[in-house]
Amino acid sequence: xxxxxxxxxxxxxxxxxxxxxxxxxxxxxxxxxxxxxxxxxxxxxxxxxxxxxxxxxxxxxxxxxxxxxxxxxxxxxxxxxxxxxxxxxxxxxxxxxxxxxxxxxxxxxxxxxxxxxxxxxxxxxxxxxxxxxxxxxxxxxxxxxxxxxxxxxxxxxxxxxxxxxxxxxxxxxxxxxxxxxxxxxxxxxxxxxxxxxxxxxxxxxxxxxxxxxxxxxxxxxxxxxxxxxxxxxxxxxxxxxxxxxxxxxxxxxxxxxxxxxxxxxxxxxxxxxxxxxxxx
Numbered sequence: 001x002x003x004x005x006x007x008x009x010x011x012x013x014x015x016x017x018x019x020x021x022x023x024x025x026x027x028x029x030x031x032x033x034x035x036x037x038x039x040x041x042x043x044x045x046x047x048x049x050x051x052x053x054x055x056x057x058x059x060x061x062x063x064x065x066x067x068x069x070x071x072x073x074x075x076x077x078x079x080x081x082x083x084x085x086x087x088x089x090x091x092x093x094x095x096x097x098x099x100x101x102x103x104x105x106x107x108x109x110x111x112x113x114x115x116x117x118x119x120x121x122x123x124x125x126x127x128x129x130x131x132x133x134x135x136x137x138x139x140x141x142x143x144x145x146x147x148x149x150x151x152x153x154x155x156x157x158x159x160x161x162x163x164x165x166x167x168x169x170x171x172x173x174x175x176x177x178x179x180x181x182x183x184x185x186x187x188x189x190x191x192x193x194x195x196x197x198x199x200x201x202x203x204x205x206x207x208x209x210x211x212x213x214x215x216x217x218x219x220x221x222x223x224x225x226x227x228x229x230x231x232x233x234x235x236x237x238x239x240x241x242x243x244x245x246x247x248x249x250x251x252x253x254x255x256x257x258x259x260x261x262x263x264x265x266x267x268x269x270x271x272x273x274x275x276x277x278x279x280x
Contacts, residue, residue, distance in 0.1 A: 025097040025106075026130050028061035032275040035059045036096055037126040038169055044119030047230045051195055052271050054081060057169050059096065060275055063088045066187050076207070079253040080270050083187035092172075092180030099175075100127050103165035104158055105136050112138040112159055115150050123166060138162050189272040191239045192246070193280060196220050197232055199258045199265035211258045211265070215245050220261035220268075225280065235280035237273065 027035045039055035058066045069082035088096070100106060105127045114120075120140035127134045142163050144156070168174075172181060202208060214220050216238070224236030238246055250270055258265040 022094075022098055024094055025101070027093065027097060028128055031060060031062040031064065033061040033128070034126065034276045035061055035093065035128055036100060038123065038166060039126075040121045040123050043121035048269060050229065051227070051233075051269055052081070054083070054271070055274070058274055058276075059088065059093070063090065063093055064275070066274060069184075076209070076255040076257075079250050079255060079257060079268070081272065083189070083272060084184045085187040086184045087182035089177070089180045091177045095176050095180070096172075097127070097129055099165060099168060100125070100129075103161045105134055105162075105165070106130075107134065109135045110158070111136075112141075112155055112162075114138075114140045114144060114148065114159075116145070116148055117143055123162070125162065125165075136162070141166065187272065189274075190243070191237050191273040191278065192243055192250075193235060193237050193271040193273055194224065194246075195227065195230070195269035195271070196223050196234045196236075197230070197267045197269070199267045201258075202256060207256060209254065209256045209258060211260050212249055212253050214259050214261040214266070215249050216242055220259065220266045221264065227280070233269075237279055 036057070036059040037055050038057040039053075041050070041053050054068060056068050060066075064085055065088050066083055066085045069084040071077065071082045097106075103125075104110075105125050106129060117140040120143055122137050122139045123141040124135065124137040138159055141159060144151075144159060216223075224234035227233040227235050250268075253259075253268070255269075256267070259268050260266075
């Protein structure tokens with residue numbers, strides 16, 4: 001009976017690992033090791049937007065998934081972005097990696113351009129599997145017009161596969177194995193990137209905001225280091241006790257909140273760091 005039970009357990013494990021006749025895809029296991037990411041960046045956007053850009057989908061080795069959550073379309077928006085996290089079962093991770101392979105993301109690194117469209121963003125997929133890191137990107141993904149000159153049929157098919165995969169990432173419940181997804185909860189970040197700029201008052205009276213005192217010991221005038229893409233900005237990363245002190249005030253603030261420090265006013269941009277990110 002013991003031997004029969006062990007045999008059945010091994011069979012069940014093999015079926016779960018392979019799923020639909022596929023061999024299990026090896027992937028990193030660490031909580032700060034990236035497995036799969038989809039991010040859109042670039043395009044004609046102001047530097048402030050670039051500084052706050054976040055990937056839309058990041059899956060880690062401990063099977064924690066971090067995504068952008070829904071946000072109210074109001075202005076000014078909240079100072080902190082809405083990020084959520086949830087656990088994905090190993091069956092779910094294997095289904096995601098298999099779908100990534102079907103979309104051409106487990107082969108050589110590639111970039112797919114698309115002439116004729118200006119100032120669009122680039123969608124970048126990063127997959128770490130079977131000991132290799134694969135990066136595939138596509139400019140203006142989803143904005144394609146059929147029959148564009150200079151685009152081969154092979155490229156059109158590759159872009160279509162990437163777009164289909166990107167769409168699937170936004171609705172995991174519809175196709176991952178049942179029970180793959182744990183409950184959603186707010187993303188618990190350990191580090192927060194803070195950008196500091198001089199405050200410029202809004203010319204619109206209805207957008208005048210209440211001031212928020214800066215709660216940390218280091219004054220904002222000397223906080224952080226210069227930022228290359230935004231000459232009047234400085235950047236530093238807050239963690240530990242300082243993060244615990246700052247977060248309550250940051251959660252009450254919005255994009256236009258004036259932060260006061262030693263009699264001066266500043267504008268702060270907040271960018272939570274993901275598990276594989278550090279520094280400015």
